[in-house]
Amino acid sequence: MIGLISATAAGAAARDRLAAAWPERTRVYDGPVGDAVRRAFAECEQLVCFLATGAVVRLVAPLLGDKADDPGVVCVDEGGRYAVSLLGGHGGGANELAREVGALLAAEPVVTTATDAVGIPGLDTLGLPYEGDVAGVTRALLDGEPVALESEVVWPLPPLPFAAGGDRRVRVTDRAGEPAAGEVWLRPPTLVVGVGASKGVPVEEVLGLISRVCEDAGLSPRSIAELATVDAKAEEHGIVEAAARLGVPVVTYPAGELAAVEVPNPSDAPLAAVGTPSVAEAAALAGGGELLVPKRRSERADGLPAMATCAVVRRPGRGRLAVVGLGPGARDLLTERAKAELRRASVLVGLDQYVDQIRDLLRPGTRILESGLGAEEERARTAVAEAREGQAVALIGSGDAGVYAMASPALAEASDDIDVVGVPGVTAALAAGAILGAPLGHDHVSISLSDLHTPWEVIERRVRAAAEADIVVTFYNPRSRGRDWQLPKALGILAEHRAPGTPVGVVRNASRADESSRLTTLGELDPAWVDMMTVVTVGNTATRNIAGRMVTPRGYRWQESELSRQAAPSEEGAR
The missing domain is CATH 3.30.950.10 (Tetrapyrrole methylase, C-terminal domain)
Incomplete structure (x- = not known):
């Protein structure tokens, strides 16, 4: 929820425009301004204050706690000229909120976060759990110092200006451990934990088993993407609560589908109970991947039979191909969705004259693969091949990419081993x-x-x-x-x-x-x-x-x- 606070008639008019545009997202706080700010700070994820920045600084300063938990705060001046990201640019989403508010009120967004200002994605904004010296490695990227990328598992990252050499690095890994000085470890959600359980299994038994299995295998629990099980266990409290505590979803499969999955350790017990010879291994393997940990049983201190089993599969990240229509050529006819995909792509593939149209929108570190007229099929093959390598790829075309453009040859090359996103454009x-x-x-x-x-x-x-x-x-x-x-x-x-x-x-x-x-x-x-x-x-x-x-x-x-x-x-x- 976004709290809206104003002090003057002009501020109230702009406030009401936001409230009318975002009725489900906003809540207006009336009364004395100080009380309104304090209530909104405690109750909302974000604030938009139609007040001077100095006044907001004094009001929120006593309320500040941890930047990971504080709400994002945006200030809009009395004339409605600027939307200033004041607090929580990344963690609180204030930078993006300032852009949204600016677009709605025709105000200029003011974002001073260093990475946003120069177009480098922040390491803490990639949607992945992270550990290590984020500030130091980010500063090195901003200063143009060499920062190496080490990818132990495939994951499509946005463009970053990585370079060999130096003593700083970003490591993409699902392995357990602690980053060294000058390192940031990114934890991609590559691990699927298959879980089988008896009725009434305690949540502590499920969590304890998963913890021990990850520790023994040298895997990080922060890279667990989901818990997988059979449909019959979809509402088993111990499994559902374990997933909730881990912050991951529960994915279920029909027994017949699991019975068709080849596993190393089938058993008669689950076959009799739920109709498949394997739950933990089969559920983990159902979506594909490499079996890292075969079925393990839980251990109970009271000596009673184990009530849980689990297995772990590594499911590598899928490459991403965005087929982007640039429109007929005018910048104002290029959609916001297209701009977002261009900023997200670490690899751009396109006709050289189309690349020139949008080169200024690309982030530092974007790898550009451009070619001349008549090479449409080659560009399509290149884009699909890069996506299969786990890259985040944008393949561009004029107008709408699906109309006499690149979507058709690209999708003819692509199979179901990559994710494909189509971004429509204004046709000629x-x-x-x-x-x-x-x-x-x-x-x-x-x-x-x-x-x-x-x-x-x-x-x-x-x-x-x-x-x-x-x-x-x-x-x-x-x-x-x-x-x-x-x-x-x-x-x-x-x-x-x-x-x-x-x-x-x-x-x-x-x-x-x-x-x-x-x-x-x-x-x-x-x-x-x-x-x-x-x-x-x-x-x-x-x-x-x-x-x-x-x-x-x-x-x-x-x-x-x-x-x-x-x-x-x-x-x-x-x-």
Whole structure:
């Protein structure tokens, strides 16, 4: 919950805008400001104070405890010009909150945390448990000193400017131990603990067994990702409570699925009890991975039979491939989700001219793999291969990456051994349509006239189908130096079914600095106006040029009623 505190009418107005925008996230604190701040500090995870920073510093100073537990605090000035991250930039989420508040109130976010200021992800913000000299290693990264990365297990990390040499390092490991001076150990959630248990097993017995197994195997409990068991034990209190204390979920599998998992130590007892010869080993192995610790039984001080078993599997981190659409070229049409994926990627793969568009958004340490025109399949293979190595990869394309772009060849290469995320972008057809007016107001289709990968016979059949169906058509890749006859041929097919006066929009470099557009007709269009940077939109029989804008009505009935209304005099006019 975010506590909102204000002292003046102007502050209250901005406060109320936040409260209206985030009704489920915020709580307004009224009354004397000092009391309001103290109550919000005790009750909320974050605060937004519409007060001077000096006043907030004096109010919260006596309340400060540990930076891991204190709420994040953001201050907004009286004029609503700045949203200042004052306290808990990382741990309290104040840096991100300042950006959110700034976006909502049109205020400039002020973030002074060193890593955020220079675009380096903080080691304490990676979502992984960590140990060691975070401050010292982070300072070395900021100062440009060499910091080595040692990855004992595969895990997709965001870009960091690692370099060989020096006496500081970041170690990615699920092994037990203590970091040496100048080291930070990151604990990725790679360990799956399979648990079998008798009814009524005490939680202490389950936790004690897991602790002993990890200690004997030299594994860190902080890298446990989940406890896995059979469906029949989904509500077993000892297992559920053990997972809660470890801060991990319980994942369950049907007995039939576990029975099909090959294990080294099957047993008749679980087969008779829950219908599978193995619970601990099979549940741990069900999601794949390497069996590090075979089934172990708990030990009871009272001499009674063991009530718990467990096994441990290492499930390596999966690489991540984000296929990102950059939009038509204008920076303000690049989505926030796309920007976040670009900052998250440790490896960027793309066409060189597209890389140049967003190079300034990349974080230090991002490895860039760029190539020229005509290497689409090679880029797709490269991106998938990097993800299979456990990297966080962004593969970029213009417009929407799934429309005549990189998503299709990449997903044709990818299998289920990596995670794939699609990030939509504004397509060229949509960008051009917005410039022209509303040409895509009813059914429409996009057709590429490039026959480099598609036989012309197939393209012609599609154009003819669109012509006969009276569908608005946007042509991609309409004309190049080596392909100058396809566009006239396609327009001729459309002309068999549409009048010469049918509106046609021609947009070149939509949304870019040298954007140009013109509205013409099917009979007057000169193909010489068109190149590979152009999209051509041909209207249907209902499309009209209205006040210099290309408009396709939402439906023929709507069109008839609108035309009738426009043709008839208004009541005021009749008077």
